[in-house]
Amino acid sequence: MSSKRNLTRTQNAHLAFHFVGDLVVCFAGLNIAFWVRFRSPMRHLGVEAVAEWDRYLPLLVFGTLLLVLTFAYLKLYIPQLLLRPERTCYVIMRGALFWFMLFLSTSLIFKFEPPISRLFVAVSCAVSFLCVVLWRKLLFWMLDLSGVRTQLTQRIIIVGWDPEASRLIEAIHADRVHPYQFCGLVRTSDSSPVLLGGYRELGSLPDFEQILVDHQVDTVVVADLNLSRDKLLTLATICERRYVDFKIIPTFFQIFISNLRMQNISGVPILGVDALAIRGMANQFTKRALDMTGALVGLLGSIPIMIVLAWMIRRESPGPVLYRQVRTGRHGQPFTIYKLRSMRINAEKNTGAQWAVEADPRRLQIGAFMREWNLDEIPQFWNVLRGDMSLVGPRPERPELIAQFEREIAHYNPRHEMRPGMTGWAQVNGLRGNTSLVERIRYDLYYIENWSLWFDLQILFLTFLRRENAY
Numbered sequence: 301m302s303s304k305r306n307l308t309r310t311q312n313a314h315l316a317f318h319f320v321g322d323l324v325v326c327f328a329g330l331n332i333a334f335w336v337r338f339r340s341p342m343r344h345l346g347v348e349a350v351a352e353w354d355r356y357l358p359l360l361v362f363g364t365l366l367l368v369l370t371f372a373y374l375k376l377y378i379p380q381l382l383l384r385p386e387r388t389c390y391v392i393m394r395g396a397l398f399w400f401m402l403f404l405s406t407s408l409i410f411k412f413e414p415p416i417s418r419l420f421v422a423v424s425c426a427v428s429f430l431c432v433v434l435w436r437k438l439l440f441w442m443l444d445l446s447g448v449r450t451q452l453t454q455r456i457i458i459v460g461w462d463p464e465a466s467r468l469i470e471a472i473h474a475d476r477v478h479p480y481q482f483c484g485l486v487r488t489s490d491s492s493p494v495l496l497g498g499y500r501e502l503g504s505l506p507d508f509e510q511i512l513v514d515h516q517v518d519t520v521v522v523a524d525l526n527l528s529r530d531k532l533l534t535l536a537t538i539c540e541r542r543y544v545d546f547k548i549i550p551t552f553f554q555i556f557i558s559n560l561r562m563q564n565i566s567g568v569p570i571l572g573v574d575a576l577a578i579r580g581m582a583n584q585f586t587k588r589a590l591d592m593t594g595a596l597v598g599l600l601g602s603i604p605i606m607i608v609l610a611w612m613i614r615r616e617s618p619g620p621v622l623y624r625q626v627r628t629g630r631h632g633q634p635f636t637i638y639k640l641r642s643m644r645i646n647a648e649k650n651t652g653a654q655w656a657v658e659a660d661p662r663r664l665q666i667g668a669f670m671r672e673w674n675l676d677e678i679p680q681f682w683n684v685l686r687g688d689m690s691l692v693g694p695r696p697e698r699p700e701l702i703a704q705f706e707r708e709i710a711h712y713n714p715r716h717e718m719r720p721g722m723t724g725w726a727q728v729n730g731l732r733g734n735t736s737l738v739e740r741i742r743y744d745l746y747y748i749e750n751w752s753l754w755f756d757l758q759i760l761f762l763t764f765l766r767r768e769n770a771y
Contacts, residue, residue: 311379311452318439319368319377325435327364329428334360336427337420345419355414363403367428370402371395382452383479385440389433390758396429453481454545457502457517459535460488460524464549468521469499483515488524505531509538519545578718578751586753587690594691594760595684602678609640609675612666619645622679627696630719634699635688638679642667674763680722692756693721694744695732705737715744718751725755728762 336342338351371377376391400421407416443452456472458465465485472482484500486508502511511517520539522532525548532548539546577583610621623641626634643662663671670676683689689696694715697705705712726732726743747755 311382314382314452315377315379318382318436319372321435321439322368322371322376322432323364325431326367326428327360329431330360330363330367330424332431333420333424333427336423337417342419342423351414351417359407359412359414359416363399363424366403366406367395367399370399374398379452380479383440383443385437386762388436390761392429392432392436393761394754394757396425396432399428400425453479454518455483455516456480456519456521457483457486457511457515459486459505459508459520459522460527461485462523462549465521465523468549480519483517486511488527505535508535509542512538512542512544517542517544519547522546522548525549576717576748576751578748583751583753587751587756588687590753590756591684591690595681598678599681599685602681605675606640606678609666609670609678613641613664616664616666617641617644626699627720628699628702628716629688629696630716632713632716635683635696637688637696638682640670640676640679642670642676674723677722684722688719690719690721692723692725692747692759693719694724694747695727695740696720712741714748715741717748723759723763725759728759 334351334353334356371392374391374395375381376388376395381388381391403424404416404418404421407421458468469482472480482499484502486502487504502515512520520535522535527535536546538544578587613621619641621641623639623643624636625639627637629635642664644664667676680689684691702712724744725747726740729743731740731743747759
């Protein structure tokens with residue numbers, strides 16, 4: 301039996317176990333919520349609630365099935381998430397919130413007997429989310445500890461070599477829970493070096509099929525698109541025969557890859573770029589509504605924090621508490637960004653515009669703390685209310701730096717398709733401050749291509765979980 305078939309069987313067995321486990325845990329969570337609502341002191345909230353467990357049991361069973369089916373609808377039970385605890389947690393959060401609205405509306409429409417307590421549904425949503433997340437974390441820890449996790453990884457080889465292949469390998473090596481294991485490279489010409497990019501060479505194209513067998517390969521990724529059509533077809537045919545996934549790195553399309561769709565002009569099929577989801581009027585309205593609500597809550601809620609920080613800034617370095625700076629926003633329009641001052645007065649007088657560095661001598665002591673926790677950016681809630689910025693989006697840069705980036709870095713300007721954000725996909729992945737700008741742009745473009753309201757909520761959620769050193 302091929303490696304691919306073994307992997308598929310193992311994945312399906314684990315997915316089935318996850319599904320059954322979720323059923324048990326969700327049912328337990330709803331029972332805990334029942335006890336909290338009807339047996340604990342919470343029963344005295346509002347109109348005193350009294351309910352019998354045996355009468356509520358059908359509703360508990362229905363709620364459990366509905367919750368697990370919601371998880372399934374949101375694609376929680378797919379192989380790609382078996383080794384992705386953070387993404388799994390995000391899907392579970394989405395599922396719990398979606399289930400809350402669905403379960404409550406269903407009970408109101410069909411008038412269940414006994415009537416469902418809205419507080420019970422809210423408690424069930426919170427308790428079930430916590431129970432499923434803890435159960436999944438425990439399961440992942442057990443998989444990792446037992447070594448079973450290695451049985452769920454896909455073994456990848458790369459045919460040929462280019463910079464995109466190097467980035468793919470680095471991404472696999474950098475992520476401990478990546479569901480892939482890189483085995484090595486296949487040489488596509490005699491002129492290729494023995495060690496392509498310093499990575500292990502498995503052989504050349506004539507040995508391709510034997511390489512698949514010897515290394516139990518699950519996925520082949522072709523990086524050398526200079527191969528002839530016949531050679532590509534041969535490789536694809538061998539992969540099909542061996543039940544190996546065949547993929548190509550789209551070197552010719554360096555931007556908006558995920559939005560490529562088959563279209564037609566007068567019946568002639570062509571490959572083109574679809575309109576971005578963020579350009580839709582309804583989506584723009586939804587994003588702006590989230591921005592206004594979040595900024596208003598954030599600004600009002602952070603007033604006590606800003607008062608304390610302002611006092612500490614003035615105590616260490618007399619002068620203005622707020623720092624104003626011109627940044628480039630949507631469609632390249634300049635705007636004034638507001639921050640709590642984290643550096644000394646006239647910090648760039650002698651150096652000009654530059655990023656902060658580790659142990660920067662210009663930085664205040666309180667400034668280091670504020671930057672570590674992003675507290676210096678609290679006043680940007682005002683920028684969001686004004687419409688200069690969004691809660692989530694590519695971070696805005698200074699015009700004098702952009703003038704250089706536009707000439708040196710390909711595909712830089714598409715970042716300005718949307719409002720810049722207080723946080724972003726690049727930032728929650730550790731790309732902040734003096735880090736690779738090319739990598740940050742790649743993450744920003746991915747965000748722009750794949751924008752959704754849930755993606756924004758995920759980034760906001762991760763912003764509070766992840767704390768990076770921004771210098």
